[in-house]
Each structure stands twice: as C-alpha cells, then as structure tokens.
Amino acid sequence: MKKISHKILLAIILTSFILTTGFGMYNISYMINNHRNELKLLRESLLDDYDIMIKNQVETAVSLIEYSHNQYRLGNITQNEAKEQSKRLIRTLKYGEEGYFWIDDTKGVLIEHPVAIQAIGTNRIGIEDPNGVKLIQNIIDSGVNKTNDGFTEYMWEKPDDNSGELYIKRAYSQLFEPWDWIISTGNYIDSIENIVQIRQEEYTSALKLSIIVTVLFVLFSSILTLIIAIVLSRKITKPIVEMVNNIKKDEDGNISIKEINIQSKDEIGQLAMAINTMIEQVKHFIEETKQISDNVVDYSQGLSNVAEESTASIEGVSRAMEELTQGVAEQASATQNGSETLNTLANEINTVVEITNNLRNYIIGADKSGQMGLQAVTNLQDSFSIYNDKSNHLTKGIEILVYKSESIGTIIEAIQGIAAQTNLLALNASIEAARAGEAGKGFAVVADEIRKLAEGTAQSTKQIGDMVNDIQAQVINLTNNLGETKILFDKVDESILHTGNAFGTIEDAVKNTISEVDKLLDNTNKINSRKDLVVKVIEDISATAEESAASSEEISASLEEQTRSIDEISTTATELQHISTTLQSVISKFKL
Known part of the structure; x- marks a missing residue:
C-alpha cells in the first residue's frame, strides 16, 4: 500500500x-x-x-x-x-x-x-x-x-x-x-x-x-462512506501527484525540477508554494556549491603537498626522540633496581632493629627473673637458718625426753619391786589368817584384796614399762633421723649459698649485656635513620628518571600522533578532492 x-x-x-x-x-x-x-x-x-x-x-x-x-x-x-x-x-x-x-x-x-x-x-x-x-x-x-x-x-x-x-x-x-x-x-x-x-x-x-x-x-x-472516501482521496491526491511529476529523475540519473502551478488555497496549495520557493533556493545553492567545490579541489591539492613535507620532518625528530627515550628508560630501570635493593636492605635493617629491641626486652626480663631468684635464695637461706635453730631445740628436747623416759624406767622397776613385796606380804597375811581361824577371816579378806591390788599394780606397771620401752625406741630412732636430717640440711644450706653466689654473678653479666645491647640498639637506630635518607634520595632519582622516560614517551607519542594527524590530513585532502570531483559530477545532473 x-x-x-x-x-x-x-x-x-x-x-x-x-x-x-x-x-x-x-x-x-x-x-x-x-x-x-x-x-x-x-x-x-x-x-x-x-x-x-x-x-x-x-x-x-x-x-x-x-x-x-x-x-x-x-x-x-x-x-x-x-x-x-x-x-x-x-x-x-x-x-x-x-x-x-x-x-x-x-x-x-x-x-x-x-x-x-x-x-x-x-x-x-x-x-x-x-x-x-x-x-x-x-x-x-x-x-x-x-x-x-x-x-x-x-x-x-x-x-x-x-x-x-x-x-x-x-x-x-x-x-x-x-x-x-x-x-x-x-x-x-x-x-x-x-x-x-x-x-x-x-x-x-x-x-x-x-x-x-x-x-x-x-x-x-x-x-x-466508501463513495465519499474515493471522491475525497482523488481530490486530495491529484495535486500531490502533479507535484511528484514536476520533480523526477530520468534513466540517466539526471534530476529535472519544474515550477509547480497549483492555485489551491488549502494546505496543499501552501505546500506547492513552499516547494517553488525551495526550488529557487536549491538553484542558488547548487551554483554556490559548484563554485565552492572548485575552490576545494585547489585547496586540497596544496594541503596534500604541505602534509607530505611535514611528515618527512616529523619522522626525523621522532627517530631522535626514540633514541633519547631508550636511554632514559635504561637509566630509570637501573635506578629502580637500586631503589628496590635499598628497600630490601631497609627492610632487613628494620628487622635487625626489631630483633634487637626484642633481645633487650628478653634480657631485661631475664634480669628481673635473676633478681627474683636471688631474692628467693636469700629467703630460702633465712628459712633454713630458722629451721636449723628449731631442729637444735628439737634435738635438745628429745635428749631431755630420753633422760625422762630412763627415769620413768627406774621408777617402774621400783614400783614392780614394791608390788612383788606387797604380793608376798599379802600371801603371808593370808597364811596367818588361815591359821587364826574365824578370827582371821576379815584379815584374810583384806589380805586377798591387797594381793589382787598388788597383782594389778604389777601388771599395769609391766604395761607401762613396755610402753616406755617403745617410746624410748621411737625417741632413739627419731634422734638418729634428726641427726641425718641435720647433715642433709647442712649440705643444702651450703648449696643454697653457692646458688646465691651464682645468681649474683648472673645478675652482673645480665647488666653488662643490657649495656652492650643498648649501645648496639643506638648504633642500629642511627643506621636506620641514615638508611631512610639514602632510600629517599634513590627514590627521588628513580622518580625523576621515570618522569623523564614518561615525558620522552609522551613526546614520542605526540610526534606519532602528529604524524598520524598529518597522514589523516593528507588522506582527508585526497578524499576531499575526490568528494569535490564527485560533487561537481552530481551538480551537473541537476537540470534547472
């Protein structure tokens, strides 16, 4: 449609x-x-x-x-x-x-x-x-x-x-x-x-x-509606068809434009008037375009010659800049390697500083531990002195106890003798009471009780004697143990004395070590500070070299860009010349 x-x-x-x-x-x-x-x-x-x-x-x-x-x-x-x-x-x-x-x-x-x-x-x-x-x-x-x-x-x-x-x-x-x-x-x-x-x-x-x-x-x-539509469409399209026939292209591609003669006052008549005005403007435009295209052909030829000369000059400058850029790049690379080596050395120095600080802290900790050990040895000597005094007092008490137990043994022997005599007297009293008959019965009873009491006393005395003998044996054993313990404590006391002397020597050595480590740390910090200055100088040199290399590369890139631009200008001039020729050919097809 x-x-x-x-x-x-x-x-x-x-x-x-x-x-x-x-x-x-x-x-x-x-x-x-x-x-x-x-x-x-x-x-x-x-x-x-x-x-x-x-x-x-x-x-x-x-x-x-x-x-x-x-x-x-x-x-x-x-x-x-x-x-x-x-x-x-x-x-x-x-x-x-x-x-x-x-x-x-x-x-x-x-x-x-x-x-x-x-x-x-x-x-x-x-x-x-x-x-x-x-x-x-x-x-x-x-x-x-x-x-x-x-x-x-x-x-x-x-x-x-x-x-x-x-x-x-x-x-x-x-x-x-x-x-x-x-x-x-x-x-x-x-x-x-x-x-x-x-x-x-x-x-x-x-x-x-x-x-x-x-x-x-x-x-x-x-x-x-169909009938009305047909009538209206014909009335509307007839002037449009006339306008189309006045602007057409023949078999050879030539375009002919004729003035449109439509007397209608509606929108189509207004369109015809506008097209006629446009035709007049197109005539003037084509004439001016033809003149401009002739000038463009001449200008493009001159521009092409200038572009060829500029390209030859820029190529010479570009070769020189390439050599300069290569030297600057090698310098930047060497500086960069030196900077990296110094950075590695700086890291190792920082590690040494850190290790030295840690060593100093460890030695200070060891010094504190030695002081604590020396104090512990002193406290231990005091405790052993007190214990030795107590042990001497205990030995004296045991000796007194041995003496007392021997006295108790003598007393027990005396009691046993009294009990034996009492028992003998009670036996004799019983015999005499039996002889006395009825008159001695009461005395016989008393004599019997005395005999029983004497036997009980003898038995109790025997038990006490056994207990005293056991106590004496334990006391003798304890006395022997205390003697051996005293010998051991004397040896321990002597070892503690040697240990205290050793801790004193260790403390003196640790203090000397701390002093030497402080000197080492001070020297290391000085090296570290001077290292930072050297690294900064090398980094500045490396940055300057890199900036120079970058500037050289930018200049080279700029020259290459200018070369490409001039090539494009040359190409554009050639194309412009071709376009102008084509435009002249197109303009020649308009039949006004």
Missing part, C-alpha cells in the same frame, strides 16, 4: 466501519438487555398479581370461617355445628376455573378437601414432592410462622395430566387460631411461564428484525 489515496481510503473506511459497527452492536446489546429486563419485570409482575390474588382468596375463606365461629360464640350454634358449617363453605367455595381451598390442622391431619375426599382425616405431615420437599410441613410452617410470607412452592403432577410431568405449584396458607386450622389454596403457575414464553417469542421476533435493520444500516453507511 504505497499510494496515499489508498491510505486515505483505508483510514476513512475503517473509521466509518468501526463507528457504525460499534453503534450497531451497542444497539443490539441494548435491545437484548432491555428484552431480558422486560421479561423479568413481566414474570415478577404476574407472580405478584398471582400472590395477591390467592392471598385475598384465602383471607376471604378465613372470613367465612370466622363468621361461623362468631355464630358459635354468640350461642346460635354449637362448636361442632360451626365447624361443619365452615367445612361446607370451604368445600363449595371456588375461584377462577380450578381454584379451591382445603383445611389442615397444625398437626398435619387433613380436615377438609373438595378433591381428595378419601384423604380426609389422615395425617399428611410426611408427604414429599419428587424433589424431597415436605410440602404439608412447609404449608403448616408458612401458615403458623409466616415463613416466606405464607407462600410455599413445590413440584406436583396435574390431576388430569397422566404424562408424569411435574409442574410448579405455588400455595398460600393462613392460620385460624381458635381451631388450629390451616386454610390453604394453591395453583400451578406454569400458565405464568407460558405467558412469559409467548412474550419472549414476540420479543425475539422484534429483536431479529432490529438486527437485520441494523446490519443493513451498517452496510449502507459503509458503501456511502
């Missing part, structure tokens, strides 16, 4: 088709929704009229029962007569063609029914329709509790229809409280659906006619 006339036709036709189709679809949709709403309102209106009608009929039937009840209350008839009268009235009361009433009590027992006479007196509370709806229970609930405003719907077969088809039946019930009667009536409401169906068919026919009219209107509008 390259022609603008086709684009105009397509735009107008599509716009018209979319608008008319949209309007037609909206109209059809509106008619369908309106049709559905009307059917819904019709169905609701018919149902409301039916509900009002059967409700009024039931209220009429209840008023007849109330009349009979009032007769009973006034005493004109009995209650049974009033009930029978009410049944007759309900049995004979009709409305419409098939409308009738029936009576159930609140327990589900059928009281009166003009059609189902055989079921009167039976309880129908459990009757269900084919869908499981307990219709009698629901009718009673609607009458007593006004459930669903007293209305009940259920499915039931028509009495005169043996097809087995089910129809919706809608009933209304009302409670008569004095007798607990539920008065009900109901009818099949399929007639309402039949009316709605007839109206729906009428609406469907009207809807089909409206759709046909709408489609014809859309087609007619589309055809009319």
Whole structure:
C-alpha cells in the first residue's frame, strides 16, 4: 500500500466501519438487555398479581370461617355445628376455573378437601414432592410462622395430566387460631411461564428484525462512506501527484525540477508554494556549491603537498626522540633496581632493629627473673637458718625426753619391786589368817584384796614399762633421723649459698649485656635513620628518571600522533578532492 489515496481510503473506511459497527452492536446489546429486563419485570409482575390474588382468596375463606365461629360464640350454634358449617363453605367455595381451598390442622391431619375426599382425616405431615420437599410441613410452617410470607412452592403432577410431568405449584396458607386450622389454596403457575414464553417469542421476533435493520444500516453507511472516501482521496491526491511529476529523475540519473502551478488555497496549495520557493533556493545553492567545490579541489591539492613535507620532518625528530627515550628508560630501570635493593636492605635493617629491641626486652626480663631468684635464695637461706635453730631445740628436747623416759624406767622397776613385796606380804597375811581361824577371816579378806591390788599394780606397771620401752625406741630412732636430717640440711644450706653466689654473678653479666645491647640498639637506630635518607634520595632519582622516560614517551607519542594527524590530513585532502570531483559530477545532473 504505497499510494496515499489508498491510505486515505483505508483510514476513512475503517473509521466509518468501526463507528457504525460499534453503534450497531451497542444497539443490539441494548435491545437484548432491555428484552431480558422486560421479561423479568413481566414474570415478577404476574407472580405478584398471582400472590395477591390467592392471598385475598384465602383471607376471604378465613372470613367465612370466622363468621361461623362468631355464630358459635354468640350461642346460635354449637362448636361442632360451626365447624361443619365452615367445612361446607370451604368445600363449595371456588375461584377462577380450578381454584379451591382445603383445611389442615397444625398437626398435619387433613380436615377438609373438595378433591381428595378419601384423604380426609389422615395425617399428611410426611408427604414429599419428587424433589424431597415436605410440602404439608412447609404449608403448616408458612401458615403458623409466616415463613416466606405464607407462600410455599413445590413440584406436583396435574390431576388430569397422566404424562408424569411435574409442574410448579405455588400455595398460600393462613392460620385460624381458635381451631388450629390451616386454610390453604394453591395453583400451578406454569400458565405464568407460558405467558412469559409467548412474550419472549414476540420479543425475539422484534429483536431479529432490529438486527437485520441494523446490519443493513451498517452496510449502507459503509458503501456511502466508501463513495465519499474515493471522491475525497482523488481530490486530495491529484495535486500531490502533479507535484511528484514536476520533480523526477530520468534513466540517466539526471534530476529535472519544474515550477509547480497549483492555485489551491488549502494546505496543499501552501505546500506547492513552499516547494517553488525551495526550488529557487536549491538553484542558488547548487551554483554556490559548484563554485565552492572548485575552490576545494585547489585547496586540497596544496594541503596534500604541505602534509607530505611535514611528515618527512616529523619522522626525523621522532627517530631522535626514540633514541633519547631508550636511554632514559635504561637509566630509570637501573635506578629502580637500586631503589628496590635499598628497600630490601631497609627492610632487613628494620628487622635487625626489631630483633634487637626484642633481645633487650628478653634480657631485661631475664634480669628481673635473676633478681627474683636471688631474692628467693636469700629467703630460702633465712628459712633454713630458722629451721636449723628449731631442729637444735628439737634435738635438745628429745635428749631431755630420753633422760625422762630412763627415769620413768627406774621408777617402774621400783614400783614392780614394791608390788612383788606387797604380793608376798599379802600371801603371808593370808597364811596367818588361815591359821587364826574365824578370827582371821576379815584379815584374810583384806589380805586377798591387797594381793589382787598388788597383782594389778604389777601388771599395769609391766604395761607401762613396755610402753616406755617403745617410746624410748621411737625417741632413739627419731634422734638418729634428726641427726641425718641435720647433715642433709647442712649440705643444702651450703648449696643454697653457692646458688646465691651464682645468681649474683648472673645478675652482673645480665647488666653488662643490657649495656652492650643498648649501645648496639643506638648504633642500629642511627643506621636506620641514615638508611631512610639514602632510600629517599634513590627514590627521588628513580622518580625523576621515570618522569623523564614518561615525558620522552609522551613526546614520542605526540610526534606519532602528529604524524598520524598529518597522514589523516593528507588522506582527508585526497578524499576531499575526490568528494569535490564527485560533487561537481552530481551538480551537473541537476537540470534547472
């Protein structure tokens, strides 16, 4: 689709088709929704009229029962007569063609029914329709509790229809409280659906006619729009085609431009005037361009010659700079190596300083430990001196104890001798008491007790003697051990004395070592400070060498860049000359 006339036709036709189709679809949709709403309102209106009608009929039937009840209350008839009268009235009361009433009590027992006479007196509370709806229970609930405003719907077969088809039946019930009667009536409401169906068919026919009219209107509008679009597109595109024909290129590539003669005052006429003005400007532009291209050819030839001479000069300078750059680079490399060597030496000096500081700290720690050891040896000597004094006192005490134990042994021997003599005297006294007969019995008893006491004393004395002998043996053993211990402590005391002398010597040596290490550390720090100065000087020399090398390289790069620029200028001059020649060839193709 390259022609603008086709684009105009397509735009107008599509716009018209979319608008008319949209309007037609909206109209059809509106008619369908309106049709559905009307059917819904019709169905609701018919149902409301039916509900009002059967409700009024039931209220009429209840008023007849109330009349009979009032007769009973006034005493004109009995209650049974009033009930029978009410049944007759309900049995004979009709409305419409098939409308009738029936009576159930609140327990589900059928009281009166003009059609189902055989079921009167039976309880129908459990009757269900084919869908499981307990219709009698629901009718009673609607009458007593006004459930669903007293209305009940259920499915039931028509009495005169043996097809087995089910129809919706809608009933209304009302409670008569004095007798607990539920008065009900109901009818099949399929007639309402039949009316709605007839109206729906009428609406469907009207809807089909409206759709046909709408489609014809859309087609007619589309055809009319097509005719108008063709006329308008031709009117719009004709002057445009004329402008295109006045500016064209022939088979040889020559472009011919003619003045456009269009008298229209609209935008197309304004465009033609603008093109004519542009044609005049193009003529002047081509003439000036031709003159400029001639000048450019001359200038580009001269520029090319100058570029060749500049290139030869720069090449000589570039070679010299390359040699200079190489020497500076070698110097920078050597300086860099020296700087790295000095940095390595500086790191080693720093390591020596750090090790020397650590060594000094370790020696100071050793000096403190030696002083603590010397003090510990001194304390140990003092403790051994005290212990030696205590040991001497203990030895003297043990010697006194040995002497005392020997005295106790002498005393025990004396006691044992006294006990033996007492025992002998007691024996003699017993013999003399026996000789004395009755007169010596008391003395015999005393003598016997004295004998027992002497034996006990002898036995106790023997035990004490054994204990004293054991104590003496232990004391002698302890005395021997103390003697050996004293000999050992004398040797330890002598060793402690030698140890104290050794610690004193160590302390003197450590102090001398600390003094020497301080001197070493001072010299190392001086070397370290002078090392930093040397490293800085070498680094400055290296940096200067590197900057010189970099400057040389920049100069070389700059010369290379200038060489490339001059080459580009030369190339550009050649291209410019070629472009100017081409431009002259192009300009010659314009036929103005």
